[in-house]
Amino acid sequence: ELLDGLVPGLPRQTQAAIVTRADGIPLYAIEMVRMLVSRGQIRLEDGEYHLAGDLAEVAIPESLQALIAARLDALDPPARRLLQGAAVLGQTFTGSALGAVSGLDEGRLGTGLAALSAHELIRRDVDPASRSAGGFAFVQGLVRDVGYRMLSKRDRRGLHLAAGRHFASTGDPDVVGMIASHLLAAYRLTPPGA
Secondary structure, eight states: OHHHHHSTTOOHHHHHHHHHHHTTOHHHHHHHHHHHHHTTSEEEETTEEEEOSOOSSOOOOSSHHHHHHHHHHTSOHHHHHHHHHHHHHOSEEOHHHHHHHHOOOHHHHHHHHHHHHHTTSEEEOOOTTSTTTTSEEESSHHHHHHHHHTSOHHHHHHHHHHHHHHHHHTOOGGGHHHHHHHHHHHHHTSOSOO
16 A cells, blocks of 8 residues: 555556565665665656656565665765765764765765755754754664665774764864764774774
8 A cells, every 4th residue: 555655556566576575664665665766767756756667677675774775875976975974973963064074065065965865865854852953864764874884994983083073173062972972983993903
């Protein structure tokens, strides 16, 4: 029913394969549709999804994590690096923090954020209680987790250090805990030695 509502006309064979692999997890079906959109096999028009090609032979990833990893792998390298930088910052983040961690200027940062939003990986954070209200949030915590795990330990360490430096530079005493958590994460990712 969820797939019928999302993508009217989805071939029954494709629908059955997705439902079987989803194993009762609606998020799997939603992420699968998002992947097909990013591949151009489904298009979004006027708020509705429509078939844009033959879906009789669609590769169905084994797990939800594999599905999300496939979506992230399909991003162009700069967008993927930007998403991974955001993953280090947390489930919610501000554009200024991401700019500091990624080293991108405001124009390229805005373009990258728009691309990630168009791929339905992040969204504007409108929660007034959130520290990053007006910033951004991952659409799903699992998207953030997979993006974070795709980073090498060395890259994670560097991004955590950059995040710690950024938050320390704000002079805001309310971010001491965030600074500490990033520095501790960097320490834990440091190879043993002098």
